[in-house]
Amino acid sequence: MTKLCLSLGLLISVSSMNLQASQTPIELTVSPEQCVALHKGQTCYQNVLFKWQTPDVGRYCLTESKSHQKIICWDGQAMKQYQYDFEGISTTLYSLIRLDSEEPLAEIKVVVTWVYKAPKQSQSGWRLF
Template identity: 30%
Template sequence: MYFNVGKGIAIAHVKVPLFLLYSFLLAGQVNANEVKTANNAEVTFTALPEQCVTLRQGRDCFATVELQWHSSTKQSFCLYQEGKNKQLGCWQNNNQVLINVEFQSNKTIKYQLRTVSDNKVIAETQVEVSWQHKNTARKRRWRLF
């Protein structure tokens, strides 16, 4: 191993066995939203964008969120918004669904994919709300003179 420092950038050269490098690359591709159902079918559930950014803390963030689920076999699921327990839709015998949802919130919202038969949560994803500027308690007073 050696370091090459030039113009503030350090580059490290390390010899790594190929199988170890390959395992690190595969580990980075695992999606945290992949879940196995009772019949061993993999279900992937994602939300894009994963983050909604507003200007000030406490203000509502507005976005169109694309929720997508994919299963290796045809299954029946319902989509819920956690907290309000609001059902956004149900699908019978599908293996891939894409739905656009209007997002308006000042806090993180989780979405759940549940089975139609027993309402069991199969997978969940969330849209995180963040802000550019923290809300300050400072009063702004205007003076003319």
Template identity: 30%
Template sequence: MSFKFSKGHAKKWLLLSCLFAGLTSSVAAEITQEKQVQQLEKSPENHVSFSAQPANCIALRYGRTCYANVKINWTSDIKQDYCLLIKQEKTARTVQQNIKCWKSSNGNEIIFNFESNKKIEFQLMSSKDKQVIAETAVEVSWVHEATPRKRRWRIF
């Protein structure tokens, strides 16, 4: 099916279709936002913000250790006891290493000396029920990938 428009009608049609597309997306966004607000009002859940900056540590060569000072921020709606942990994958099991705990707090910031050649995951845990509330991670990447070295033999 094809339609033939004059130059003026094609421009008007294009403008109207773009305008209509913009309206439908903004209406959908408003409906979604209203639903989120209603859910927040109904649920007495704890809303937590948890981040690590920078989220990516870059080393020069593949497999080398990356060093960075990572700023870990967290905030919570509920004031209670929290602990910051590192989640580490050991051979067949997962181990959690405690970094720092706060008593009766609803937010804090810590600078962590990152030294690793692989991704490290951080967890925020509630001390009272030992449940993980939020997770974030710092990825490790490299500028140069591993390349097989050529061995050149020299006499002198």
């Protein structure tokens, strides 16, 4: 009886491992990952390419995480990439979600950096001596 239970338990765990191996892993990437503005606080403009891999079944969306704004939605593996015109003054987090759950399946950031810190006040102007 014990051998039967162990064999049955082993069979169930092997079956679940095969099921997990056959499922498509969910992946999300962006290129480039960084947007560089000249001065701190300036809006950064960059064309970025999001690429993903999703299972065959389901409706998915790429969203901007903070505002939950849907950028694009698709069914299964109908789409695998999207060219996006990024505009931002700070690092922005994007999520890949399944439409029926709104729970993030994968997340990625577009990091905003700058060449110079915020410009100081102009040195020109009136001075008191």
